[in-house]
Amino acid sequence: MRTYGKRLIRGAADKATKQAAESRDAVLWDILLTEQVCRCKIQGSSELIIARFPQNWATVPEWAKPGQAVRIAHRGGIRGYIEVVGFGRAIPTPVSGSATPTPSTPDNAILEGCLIKAIPQNPGMSVYITTGRARFNGVEYTVPAVAMAAGSALKMNMGIAMGEAAGVFSISAPSAGQFRYDLFSLSPSLVVTKTAGAAFTTVESKPALPSGHLPIGYLLVRGGQTVIAAADIGQIWSVPVPASIATTATDNGIAWSIVASVKDQYGNAITTSLGWNLAAAIASGDGSITPASGNTGSGSSLTFTYTEGTAGTLVIIEITLTQGEYYAYGQALIKL
Structure with missing residues (x-):
């Protein structure tokens, strides 16, 4: 009878060898991300050893940084295969050079x-x-505050705490219907600088960052703007579209003139070559309004006429713009 004892023993030994993993400490030298390998140095050697990432690493772990002690394993059964398996306990000492x-x-x-x-x-x-x-x-610096002195742009009535402002800047508005980006940056000498961009209307334009400077951010300035509020900081330009309808009501006796003006998202009057189609309706109260709808033509506004109804009534007139993908809404309130 033939026995298979030797074959079974040999198979068990091969299996144990493949599962075995001799490990040792190494220092992670650098990472070659595209090749999914890194280079390490071990105790008593200045040679860079190639070690692979584990197959289950989707990204490089936070702890895998150059100079970090790592544990590398020499996988049994695969000749020359070395793999990083986790944290190391100590940084090994090379034969020569830096550790x-x-x-x-x-x-x-x-x-x-x-x-x-x-x-x-x-x-x-x-x-x-x-x-x-x-x-x-590689050197960290504190960006200094500007002094509140004679002739300084920093004034006491601005409500800015002492030591809080690294720079105060006056902003000029572009012409009506235009926009401009102003860039603020920090120079290597720790001076905050403003770089004004070119005014634009339909194609966005931003100023270039001065050489060697760090970008702080952009400020979008609108044509005709008179105040820069907190809501204006960080605003990003987009193509102007109808966003609201502003109304002005004038009492002419028993009739009122209601001027409805189409505004974009920046609060500016907006026109189109086809004109805007506006519709008016009495949502609350009585009386009548004419026309029920109309087109602004080459302008941005249309005038409606409201004829009074019952005295003492609060009349709410709704004006809407529905045109293609655009929609805008406004109200006129009249107390008779």
Whole structure:
């Protein structure tokens, strides 16, 4: 009778060998993300050893950083296969050279603060930039505050706390119907700078960042704007579209003139070559309004006439724009 004892023993040994994993500490030197491998150094050697990522790593873990002690395993059964399996216990000592890689210089960046803000009290066409911290060439700096001195743009009646403003800037508005982006940036000498962009109407344009500066942010300025409020900070330009209908009611005796003006999302009057189709209806109260609907033509407004009804009534007139993909709404309130 033939026995299979030797074959069974050999199979068990091969299986045990494949499951075995000899491990040791190493220092992670660098990561080659595209190849899904990293390079390490082990105790008593200055040679860089190639180690693979585990197959279940979707991304590189937070702890896998150059200079970190890691545990590498020499997988049995696969010749020359080395894999990073987790944290190491100690950083090994090489034969020569540094035990850890030379850290790279971190990118220049604003680390804290340096925000664009509206003037808290007596707002007008001005903004200020807060103090903060920034990094240039690997060194961290504190962005200094401007002094409140004679001739300074920083005034006591602005409501800005002492030491809070790194710069105060006056903003000019472009012509009616136009827009402009102003860029605020921080120079390597820690000076906040404003770079005004070119005015535009239908194609967005932003100023270029000065060489060596860190970007703080953009401020969108509208044509005819007179006050910069907190809601204006961080606003992003989009193509003007009808957003609301503003109304003005004038008493002419027993009849009222109601001027309905189409406004865009920035509060500016907006026109179109085909004109806007407006409809008016009495939502509450009595009387009559003419016309029931009409077109603004080449302008942005249309005048309706309301004829009075019962004295003492509060009349609510609704005016709507429904045209293609656009919709806008407005009201006129009249107390008889």
